[in-house]
Amino acid sequence: MSQPLVSAGELQPQTSESQLKLLTISLNRVVFSVHAIPLVAMVFLFAMWWHRYDVVPMAIWALLYVAGALVIRRWQARFVADCETRPAHEVNAQWIPRLKRAATIHGLALGSGTWLVAMTKDPILNIFWLVSIAGILAINATHQTGILNSFLRFFALCWVQVALATPWTVPNYSGLTLALTAIYALALYHHAKGIHRFLVQQMDLEQKSLILAMQYQSAKEQALSALAAKNSFLMTASHDLRQPVHALGFLIESISFRSTDPHLRPALTDLRTAVKAVQIMFDSLLDLSRIENETAVRAPERLDMNAIIVETLSLFDGDARARGLRLRAKVSSRAKHAIADPVLIRRALVNLVQNALRYTLEGGVLITARRFDSMLRLQVWDTGIGVASEDQTKIYSPLYRLENAWHISSEGHGLGLSVVARCTELMGTQHGLRSREGKGSMFWFDVHAAQAREDSTQSAPHRDAESAVTALLRGRCLIVDDDPLVSNAWEHLLTSWASKCAALRRERLPSFSSMAAIRPMSSCAISGCARAKAVSRYWRPCSRNVRKPAARWSAANSIRPHSRRPRNPGTRFCTSRSIHTC
Incomplete structure (x- = not known):
């Protein structure tokens, strides 16, 4: 920035860009003023002609201003071109002196018109001229003071001539x-200094705002990049760490099934609870990371709420029965x-x-679906510990847990409800709760209801799926897993159930005719049928004697054998992840 460009008493803008904006404002005002003077001259020419005064000097004066207007228009075009092609400090260094010279010439020329009007010796005409000059100076004091010195030159050279001509006017x-x-x-001098100070402050504030906006954009991009990196790390770490945790869960179940020592039962129960807590944490972290990345978002589609419930x-049937709770559902017609x-x-x-299951000690959990105008509200009722009124506004925050929740269950880390809040946000709907401390709670969220179809009649939710969930696998089973730790754990577990197992390795295909296939699936967004079809496509070339699946069996959060067997024998598909049955 060039320091000599600023005169005494003139404020210094903080940046060259701010000074260039002030220069542009002042120069545009000078250009406009020069273009306006010939129009003012035409009014006085007509008045002088009407009163039979000599109009030749005023006509020459007006023509000179017309020529000046043509010159200054080309001058302005060169200034605009320089602003587009040259740095701000170079433009300021070249054009501020030019502006001052132009303001000097304009002030001398405008003031000289006073002597031409004074030659008429008409007091009324001279007073009108004096008022016109005062108005022109006042307007320029508002818009030409970006470069204060240029206005002061224009003002002084014009107004001094007006004052000196007073004895004749x-x-x-x-x-x-x-x-x-x-x-x-x-x-007018005091007004011009005030306007100059205001313009400089405004330009500096505008420049600061621009810098802050750029810094904010840069910080936002860095934050989004860091968030994406964090979510990617959480997704990768959660997925990779769940492999040994799943294997540990299978081994615990295998030991529990084989062991007859009653002294080991409490330790195995505590170990199973600890592993389940870790699984829940990894699942929640993975869900939250996928949702924040919006990788789980799909286009809305028509859904059967009976099937989803x-x-x-x-x-959760096995988990509810293990806790001694009753899990029910009711869907409105x-x-x-x-x-x-x-997915959401x-x-x-x-x-x-x-x-709800985690914080309910006795009673049960009820899932309901009701229609409210164009929305469908899913509600989960429980008879658990409830939520105090002061905690109800915080409970959907990530990593927030009630103070008394730690005494009820060590599972969970305050992520589940934040996942619910984020899901409803992505769906564009509402969520909430009603609760009484010590009595129970009702959590709800809305989804958009679909128009009813006459041919779509679904039965109410029922519990017949228990046999599919809790069925005991017996017979021959093929295990497909890239992780040897997980496949070995599966073998230990299934062998404890009196099943004959073989693991499929990438480098070789075992000569093994099986009735069931177990294969890991990494995405929870695929339905049970889609998973089974994926396994079938992968497995079909391995054995021509395998039949298509006639029943389903899912390994959810925990695997516990029961005495009931599937009603329909055939090929069974299950995964070492939580899946959705179809």
Whole structure:
């Protein structure tokens, strides 16, 4: 920035860009003023002609201003071109002196018009000229003071001529007129300095705002990059760490099934609870990371709410019975179908049911679906510990847990409800709760209801899925898994159930005719049928004697053998992840 460009008493803008903006404002005002003067001259030419005064000097003066207007227009075009092609400090260094010279010439020329009007010796015409000049100076004091020195030159050279011509323009009131011109000069000078200070401050604030906006954009991009890196790390770490945790869960179940020592039962129960808590934490972290990355978001589609609720019942049936709780569902006849993202609605419902079971010591959990106008509301009722009123506004925050929740269950880390909140946000719907401390709670979220179809009649949710969930696998089973730790754990578990197993390795295919296939699936967004079809496509070339699946069996959060067998024998598919049955 060039320091000599600023005169004494003139404020210095903080940046060259700010000074260039002030230069542009002042230069545009000078250009406009030069273009406007010929129009003012035409009015006085007509008045002088009407009163039979000599109009030749004023006409020449007006033509000179027309020529000046043409020159200054080309001058302005060069200034615009320089602004586009040259740095701000170079433009300021070259054009501020030019602006000052132009303002000097303009002030001398405008003031000289006073002598031409004074030649008429008409007091009325001279007073009108004096008022016109005062108005022109006042307007320029508002818009030309970006470069204060240029305006002061223009003002002084014009107004001094007006004051000196006073004895000829208003000879009878020359003393009063001189006093008024002096007062006007002081007032206009004070006004010009105030406007200059305001313009400099505004330009500096605008420049600071621009810098802050750029810094904010840069910080936002860095934060989003860090968030994406964090989510990617959490997804990768959660996925990779769940492998040994799953294997540990299988080994615990195998030991529990084989062991007959009653002294080991409490230790195995505590170990199973600890492993399940770690699984829940990894699942929640993975869900939250996927949702924040919006990788789990799909286009809304028509969903069968009966199927989704039955699926949720089957997923948590074993956990509810292990806790001594009753898990039920009730779907209104007007709430059978919804339009929503199937991944988001499942995740929200699963987290609510999981949360309800975790903090309910006795009684049960009820899932309901009701229709409210164009929305369908899914509700999860429980008879648990409840939520105090002061905690109800915080409970959906990530990593927030109730103080008394730690005494009820060590599972969970305050992520489940934050997943629910994020799911409803992505679906564009609402969520909430009603609760009484010590009595129970009702958590809910809305989805868009679908229009009913006459041919779509679904039965109410039922518990017949228990046999599919809790069935004991016996016979021959093929294990497909890239992780030797997990496949070995599967072999130990299935062998303890009196099943004959073989693991499929990438480098070789065992000569093994099996009735069931177990293969890991990394995405929870695929339904049980889609998983089975994926396994079937992968497995079919391995054995021509394998039949198509006639029944389903899912390994959910925990695997516990029961005495019931599947009703329909055939090929069985299951995974070492939580899945959705179809």
